[in-house]
Amino acid sequence: MADLSIDLAGIKSPNPFWLASAPPTNTGYQVQRAFEAGWGGAVWKTLGEPVINTSSRFAAVHFNGQRVAGFNNIELITDRPLEVNLKEIYETKKRFPNHAIIASLMVEPKQEKWHEIVKRVEAVGVDGLELNFGCPHGMAERGMGAASGQQPDLVQAQTTWVKEVATTPVIVKLTPNITDITVVARHAVKGGADAISLINTINSLAGVDIHSWNTIPNVGGQGAHGGYCGPAVKPIALSMVAECARDRGVGVPISGIGGISTWQDVVEFMLMGSTGIQVCTAVMHHGFRIVEEMIDGLNNYLDDKGLASVTELIGKSVPKYSNWGDLDLNYKVVARINEDNCINCNKCHIACEDASHQCIDMLTNSDGKAILQVREEDCVGCNLCSIVCPADGAIDMVALDSGVAPMTWNQRNQVISGLNGSYSEAEVV
Amino acid sequence: MSAFEEFDQERRAIDTLLEQGYQVIRIAEDLDGARVTFTHGGPGQSPVELLLLTADARKHVTTVVFAGRKPAAPIETVI
Numbered sequence: 001m002a003d004l005s006i007d008l009a010g011i012k013s014p015n016p017f018w019l020a021s022a023p024p025t026n027t028g029y030q031v032q033r034a035f036e037a038g039w040g041g042a043v044w045k046t047l048g049e050p051v052i053n054t055s056s057r058f059a060a061v062h063f064n065g066q067r068v069a070g071f072n073n074i075e076l077i078t079d080r081p082l083e084v085n086l087k088e089i090y091e092t093k094k095r096f097p098n099h100a101i102i103a104s105l106m107v108e109p110k111q112e113k114w115h116e117i118v119k120r121v122e123a124v125g126v127d128g129l130e131l132n133f134g135c136p137h138g139m140a141e142r143g144m145g146a147a148s149g150q151q152p153d154l155v156q157a158q159t160t161w162v163k164e165v166a167t168t169p170v171i172v173k174l175t176p177n178i179t180d181i182t183v184v185a186r187h188a189v190k191g192g193a194d195a196i197s198l199i200n201t202i203n204s205l206a207g208v209d210i211h212s213w214n215t216i217p218n219v220g221g222q223g224a225h226g227g228y229c230g231p232a233v234k235p236i237a238l239s240m241v242a243e244c245a246r247d248r249g250v251g252v253p254i255s256g257i258g259g260i261s262t263w264q265d266v267v268e269f270m271l272m273g274s275t276g277i278q279v280c281t282a283v284m285h286h287g288f289r290i291v292e293e294m295i296d297g298l299n300n301y302l303d304d305k306g307l308a309s310v311t312e313l314i315g316k317s318v319p320k321y322s323n324w325g326d327l328d329l330n331y332k333v334v335a336r337i338n339e340d341n342c343i344n345c346n347k348c349h350i351a352c353e354d355a356s357h358q359c360i361d362m363l364t365n366s367d368g369k370a371i372l373q374v375r376e377e378d379c380v381g382c383n384l385c386s387i388v389c390p391a392d393g394a395i396d397m398v399a400l401d402s403g404v405a406p407m408t409w410n411q412r413n414q415v416i417s418g419l420n421g422s423y424s425e426a427e428v429v
Numbered sequence: 430m431s432a433f434e435e436f437d438q439e440r441r442a443i444d445t446l447l448e449q450g451y452q453v454i455r456i457a458e459d460l461d462g463a464r465v466t467f468t469h470g471g472p473g474q475s476p477v478e479l480l481l482l483t484a485d486a487r488k489h490v491t492t493v494v495f496a497g498r499k500p501a502a503p504i505e506t507v508i
Binding site: 329330357359375377378404405407411412415416419420 | 431432433453454455456457458488491492494495496
C-alpha cells in the first residue's frame with residue numbers, strides 16, 4: 001500500500017484529502033467527524049468578524065438527471081464569534097494531533113486587523129493559515145474576499161502583513177473571477193505566500209424560476225449573485241491550477257480546489273501540479289464518508305501504477321500542458337467506427353453533418369445493413385462524433401502517422417518570417 | 430468537391446512546381462488565403478504565384494519549407 005501522506009509547504013497531513021473552508025468545516029463537531037471518517041485535513045470555515053447570513057442560501061444546477069452538477073451559495077464566512085471557533089479548533093487539534101487544521105481568515109485590508117487575527121488563531125495551534133481572497137459575494141461588497149483578490153497589489157500587501165507575524169505556513173486562496181489568475185498568484189508569492197490554493201467559487205446566478213420570475217435562490221423575492229462550485233467547475237479549476245503550476249514566477253505548492261468529487265479527480269489535480277486537494281461540494285452532496293472510497297481508489301491506483309508515494313504524482317502532467325502555438329499542426333487523428341459496437345443511432349452523422357466537417361457517410365454494406373463510415377481523408381479529428389456517441393467502443397480516435405515532420409504554429413510563423421524577412425503575425429502563446 | 434479534393438488539387442500544384450525546381454521565396458497571408466511566390470533559378474523563368482485557399486495546403490507549403498531547413502533552435506515556451 002502506497003504512502004498517502006503529504007507535506008504542503010510544511011503542513012503535514014496523513015493524506016491529500018482536505019475539506020475546503022465551507023459549511024462542512026463550520027464547527028468542531030463536523031471537523032472531528034470528518035477526521036474520524038478519514039479526511040487528512042480541514043480548512044476551517046473562514047474566521048473573521050462574525051457575519052449575519054440570510055435564510056435560503058444554496059441552490060443547485062441539476063443536469064439531465066444528475067443531481068448537483070453545479071452548486072451555488074450565497075452564504076458568507078462564519079457567523080460565530082472568533083473565541084468560540086478557536087476553542088473548538090484547539091479541542092479538535094488536541095484530539096487529532098496528526099491531522100492538518102488550517103484556519104481560513106478574512107478581515108479588512110488593514111495591517112493591524114491581519115496581525116490581530118493571525119496571532120489569536122496561531123495561539124491555539126493551527127498548522128497553517130489560508131487567506132481568503134476569493135469569496136465572491138457579500139464580503140466582497142465590504143472590500144474583502146474577491147474584492148481584495150482581484151487587486152494584485154492588495155493581495156501582495158495583505159500577504160506581507162500576515163507574514164510579518166505568522167509562524168505557520170501561509171496559503172493564499174485565489175479567486176477565479178479574474179482575467180489571469182497567475183498575475184495574482186505571482187503577487188501572493190511576492191508577498192511571501194508559502195503556498196496557494198485555487199479556485200474559490202465563480203460568480204454565478206443558479207437560475208430564474210420561469211413561473212414566479214424570482215431568482216434561484218432568492219431571499220423573500222430578491223436575489224444576489226453567489227459563488228458557483230461543484231463538478232461543473234472542475235475544468236475551469238484544473239486549467240487555472242495548471243496555469244499556476246507551469247508559471248515559473250509562481251513556484252510554490254498548490255492546494256487544488258474545484259469540483260473534486262472522486263479519487264480520479266484527485267489524481268488529475270495532483271498530476272497537474274497540486275500537492276494536495278480540497279473538497280466541499282461533494283461532501284455537501286454525499287457526506288463525509290465519500291472519503292473512504294477516495295482513499296481506497298487512490299491506494300489501488302497507486303499500487304497499480306507501482307508508485308510508493310502519492311507525492312510521485314505531483315506535477316507529472318505539467319510539462320504536457322503547453323501553449324496552443326506550440327502544438328504540432330502535422331499531428332493527425334481520425335475517427336474510426338467499429339461496426340460491431342455501433343448501434344446505428346446516427347448521432348455521429350448528424351453531429352458531423354451539422355456541426356463539423358461532413359465526413360461521416362450513411363451507407364449500406366453488401367449484406368444490406370445500414371452502416372456509418374468515416375471518410376478519413378476529410379476527417380479533421382475534432383472528436384465530436386466520439387463525444388456524442390452513446391455506445392462504448394463504437395468510435396475510436398486513431399492517430400495516423402503522416403510521415404511529416406512535426407511543425408507548430410510558432411515554427412510555421414518563423415518559416416514565413418524567415419522567407420519574407422519580417423514577422424507575418426504575432427506569436428501565439 | 431470534398432475538402433480533401435480541394436486540398437489535393439492545391440497540393441499537386443505546389444508539388445509540381447517544386448518538382449520542376451521552383452523554390453518558395455515568399456508567403457503572404459491575408460483574408461483571402463496565402464499567396465505563395467515561387468521562383469526558378471533557370472534563365473527566362475518568371476516567378477509563379479499560387480493563391481492557396483485550403484488550410485491543409487497552407488500548412489503543406491510551410492511544412493515543405495520547414496522540413497528543408499536546418500533544425501532551428503528550440504523555441505522557448507512563453508508563459
